[in-house]
Amino acid sequence: MSTIVETAAKPRLVMSRAKAFNVALAVGVVVVLIVSGLTQPEFLSADNLVATVRAAALIGIAAVGMTFITLTGNFVSLSTEQTAVITAILCAMALGAGWPMWAAVVVPLAVAMVIGALQGIFVALGLNSIITTLGAGAAIFGIANVITNSKTIQARVPDPMWLGTARPLGIPIQVWIFVVLVLITMVVLRKTSFGRTVKMIGSNSNTARSSGLRITRAVVASFIIASVFAGICGVLLVAQVNQAKTLNFTGFNIDVVAAVLVGGTAIQGGEGSTLRTALGAIVIAMLTNYMLLAQYEYGTRLIITGFVVGGAVIAFNWVRGKSSS
Amino acid sequence: MTETGVSLLDMKNISKSYGHVQALQDVSFNLRSGEVMALLGENGAGKSTLVKLLSGLITPDSGSITLNGEPRTLGTPSAARAAGIAVVQQEFSLVPTLTIAENLFLGSGDVRGLWTGKRLANLARPLLDTVGLEDLDPRRFVSSLSVGELQLVEIARLMGRNAEIFILDEPTAALSDVEIVRVMQVVKRLTAMGRSVIYVTHRLGEVFQIADRATIFRNGRSLDPVPVSELTIDTLVERLLGRHLGEMYPPRAASLGAPRLEIKDLSTPGLSAPISLTARQGEIVGLAGQMGSGASSVLRSVMGISFTSSGTVHLDGTDITKANRQKAISMGVGYCSDDRKFDGIFQLQSVMKNLSSAAINRFSTAGWLSNSRERSLAGQVASKFAFDESRLPSNAGNLSGGNQQKVAVGKWLAISPKVLLVEEPTRGVDVGARAEIYRNLRTLADEGLTIIFASSDMAEVKGLSDTVMTFYRGHLIRVLPAGEITDQQMMLDVTHASVSSTPTTDAVNLSDEV
Amino acid sequence: MPKRAKLWLAPLALAAVGLVAACGGSTSTSAASSAAAAPAAPAASSAAAEPAAPAASDAAAAPATMDGGGKSISVFMPSTSNNYLAEWRRGLEATAADLNYQVTVVENNFDQSEQDLQIQQALASGTKADIYVIWPADSKAGVASLRSLSQTGVPTVVANQPPPAEAVPFMTMxxxxxxxxxxQVAGQLELGARDAAIAAGMKxxxxxxxxxxxxxxxxxxASVARHDGFIDATKAAPFNMLASEYSGFDAEAGYNTMSQLIAxxxxxxIDFVYAHNDALALGANKALNEAGIVPGKDVMVVGGTCHGDLTALENGQQYGSGLQAARLEGNVVALAVARxxxxxxxxxxxxxxxxxxxxxxxxxTAPYKYNYIPNPxxxxxxxxxxxxxxxxxxxxWGDTMRNLCTY
Amino acid sequence: MTYKFFTPSLLSRIGILLFLWLAFTALSPNFSSFSNVYSVFEGFAIAGLVAAGVGTTMLVGELDLSVGSVAAVAGIIAVQCTGFGLVPAVLIASAVALVYGLAQGWIIARTGINSLVFTIATLILVRGVAFAMTPTAVLMPMDRIGMSDFLIFRLFIFSPFSLTTICVITALGLFLGYARWGREMMAFGGARNEARAAGLNMRRPIIIAFAISATLAGLAGSLASIKSASAAPFSYEGMLLTGVTAALVGGVSLYGGKGTMFGVVIGVLILRVLTAGIASRGAAVYVEYLATGVILLLVLVVEFTTESPQRRAWSERRAFERQLAAVSVPA
Incomplete structure (x- = not known):
């Protein structure tokens, strides 16, 4: 005796939402590729595309990490930039002090992990994530200045670290790391109980709590992932340029957030994917690259970027509204 | 109770469809001035569509609306307001951070310019007086009001906007009985002032108390209005369901198993004195009490949500007093709160993920999920709880209230629970879905599950439980087998009428809800 | 869904606002002709460099004849979280100490309005310094502050970037x-690089x-000034300029810009690269190497301000550098004050x-209106x-290039 | 529970302010001199305007990230318009900002896009407009440099600039506290669903809030630029963070509905005292970063511990509702 009389036909639309996002992004990428390829033939050269993805790699890696925080419903981290800076500085200091490479990479990343964990614990306790990360970022930046005495830290590695310059199969190592991290995080989000928990928390943290999901653990882990990924950016920078200073990564926070948003991850959490975030970073990088090739004025470039980011968020908002109304 | 009132609102041959779903089909509805018209029907029968139509949120596909003899279209909320139709929201529309007076005039546009405390208070006073809130300071913050007071302030606000027709959408769903009495008195006062009330409810007892006539909706169609005086509970239920209800409540357990959950001298915030209880395998224990009686505190304490200050809790002999929520769940204790939207379901996730959410460990190995195991687990839960498996992929938020509640309760079956703790198992759920939930719970109990539920619905406690415990203000009043307690006694216990003399006889009759 | 229909208006409205603003801008920018041919360095300036090298005891043996007698120098400058500015501050303080001057520094976070405030506060406090030094926060902005400092009658030194011609009367030097x-130095280096390339048989x-x-x-x-100097120096035998691209200050920026320019x-x-500082040049070198173009062999790279990582100079991947040392900039300020x-x-x-x-x-001897550092x-x-x-x-000036370029 | 102005959370902030003031006075006695008070108020003038604007958007449960870019554009316009005189220049720049704010608010209200998301786009876009407007990078109306004198003319501990700010913030505070539209904004920020059910116009509060934040940012940018007698396209990038930090320190909730303009004033003063105190000690700017970080975390903890459990439960509930509302299309 079923008494359910319900408006049907909704589920089909809802199910297609994730697909709609992917289609939207793919369409965006294709349009950019076609338009730019037609107007700037150099744009479509393999070298240039690789250079573009390489340019997107650092922002992309940090954005993929931050996606976890966004998915848990804790908006964004405003300490990504500073975490990357302090990791880079520690890494350069360690290399400069003659540590073996593995230690110079692992120890700073461990510090990044602690930084992320501390913020995660604060947030899991119920403190606002924006304020926590804003405050943490300011404090970390101050500490970074204190430990460097505002000097550039030289890694002094005689030969360029392979981590910075290797090109397996002709593709820069940063791109490989980027791709691998995206794949890993995709699997983690889809296939592990941690990934499921992250999405469920973002969907409704109260229900998640009452369902016995390990919220604290998942939130702390999300902050650790975001922090460690930012740290990876720092390490990659050092590997690339053999040095680090506090003014590296200026403006990184906004770039990373923009990538997450252009990827269409819902700012209120629960919905999004690291693949889309990565694509978001790449779309922005392609756009920047194209405008550089086309010799646009700096101001014009910013205006167009603003329009693209704005257009993307309006489009995603529209798709989301359509599929949930 | 003016049977002779002139026809105020006349809706004829209204149809409305969403896509290919026919929400209203050739519906007619009539309201006289100065009367209370009960609007009844199961969820999805078309009540809420009619309410939306009257409040101007949607427009009908066909049909006519006549107000005071003049044809009207109520295309927008403001047009509906201008026509004198006001909806007293089920979810309150008062802003907690504002004062009562500010709330009274918020959104009305009546008071322009400066909103100083004194000016608003003076304007607010007469409005509050009309709804019997003479002793309330208009400058108090709304956040400090009780739920019943909120409802009355809401009515006062609508009075201030010269509403002629009040639509009360399940006004008593979240009220204690004492507050219900106050709201009912105000409803009577409204009709005495010549205003008309459309009273939407699931609680049939209230129909007999307050309504003059009743219009029943069934599957998107309306039945002719009937004077309440010509109805009995049985005929009403029959009209409502289009069939005989038969037994709303399944038969009680024939025999009970060994003690499963033993609570000794438990004391926790919300309880004024320690309590003890023993629940057996296959037993359903009903904790009856109004809001704040401490009934739900017991459940929350067992679950490790609220702090247990003293006493012990044993599950099958194992001490789980100090267990936190995760531990309790892993031991086989499920808990469902009274607010499913808040912490019962994930509205934006599929039903399948909802059903499996409490049991992620059961379909994962070393942190890796298995989709096939998840599907089969969700399928098992769905079949156990009589849930249509084809709905597993839809978002839980798109289901009807009854089905959402089934998800919120049913998901606990995924952990193969030994004990299920439920607060208000059927709040905001229509009659048909209620019966289904009761039947499911009883079947589970017969299979050996122990269920403890807290409810302010006395009929539900009496009908569903094997054992009844009554609570009043943090005190356990009485423990009795359900068969041995009378409605009268329960109501007296939970309102403490035997000691204080506040509740009126009206309150007692409320328990004859289906 | 009629509500959605007008959504396309959103970008349009934005565009309209942008347009209005832009028009307002273009009409009046022409009025505000920036005379300013004078060169200036960036605030968040160039360079970066090595920490290590023993923070070089200032080998600056200052002339003993010029004792300041404990006179006070009050410095307003942007944040020393920038390593160039930090080195500048160390250079200033070292020389000032040698010459017996007291230095007080008030930093701002590259924020002109903050600097304006700090100067107002200093002036309002009533205790005047013997001389003021101002490093304007926002490039050439901060004229108003310079003017109010000058109105106190206390001499005022401008550091790092000369003011525009109209504001020159407000500064002492x-x-x-x-x-x-x-x-110009970079331009000459690049000319030399071309000769060397041709001599080496590079195609x-x-x-x-x-x-x-x-x-x-x-x-x-600073970008504008350096660009102008470079163009003027190569005017007689100009290069074929493929692109002139804004980038940043650090190696990562140089790398990204270069790799995209290569593509x-x-x-x-590409035959020649001119990077405005050596950090950008370092990044550019990395990108060139990765693309299989060997700097020093296939392409000649010249950098501007010197900077900590000297490996590219040591291994010859960078053809030359206009070695501008932050510490000298600090030294020269204190020196000018003493003179x-x-x-x-x-x-x-x-x-x-x-x-x-x-x-x-x-x-x-007496200082000049403009006291520059040597920039070999x-x-x-x-x-x-x-x-x-x-x-x-x-x-x-008493220290090796290696030490001077390491901060 | 009737209205209490001095809530524990506000009092704790006043306590922090007094503590900082006394600490710096103890460290350097002339910290409490008139001239220093004057300069603290001068600093308050810019940061206060921005914090009040951003704070207003926070009160309605939104966030305007574009204020720094708007201030830069307004500064450029004002400097270009100084030919008309100081007041007209500031008015023109603020009016352009107002129009921009109305448009931005309208789009956000219309589409229901999370403003944090949308204004990241406009933050980039408007900065681009600033660069497009100033091909020569820095604008300096040398012939009209004397105009800045008026703005720093000293009246006791005030200047025309700080007096303007104080008047504007007071007016804004009164508007939010006692005007119908202001109360509507507070209601909207405090409980959006309830406000909708009450029949409130769901767009007006958002549009007004963004108009206010853009206008105040424009006012701050134009006054500061005229005071500096220069405008650069990259100016005021730090303004947003200062504004948000000050509003947060002043007790404005990111979730809306909670906070007062008086709290914002206290928040700005705390930061200004910190900045002035640290700069006067000759310390590097990064010490200020450290201190700001610590203050933010301190305030956060204070907030967390002084908030009553019911209040917290209520905010959680409301945060949850906002989360739901964010995914549905506004009516």
């Missing part, structure tokens, strides 16, 4: 880098040689552009030992 000169992709320029961030006056100009081929007081406040017209000298300048251009070869020798043996 300028002491610091000459970015125009820095660009140029165009008769003049294809060149890309990597500049600082947009809006920095963009693949068909044309000023030593000569009873005389300031000579014109500019003092000292030749690079190994000794700390012993001049105690150094050329490096493929001989690593020789290159190291250049860095270790080139001594400027």
């Amino acid at each position: 300028y002491a610091g880098v000459n970015d125009y000169l820095n660009g 140029l992709n165009s008769p003049e040689g294809n060149l890309v320029e990597i500049m600082f961030t947009p809006g920095y006056q 963009a100009n693949k068909g044309k081929g 000023y007081f030593n000569n009873d406040g005389t300031v000579l017209d014109g500019e003092d552009s000292p030749e690079p000298s190994p000794e700390f300048p012993a001049t105690s 251009g150094l050329v490096f070869s493929s001989d690593e030992a020789a290159n190291k020798a250049i860095l270790d043996d080139t001594v400027l």
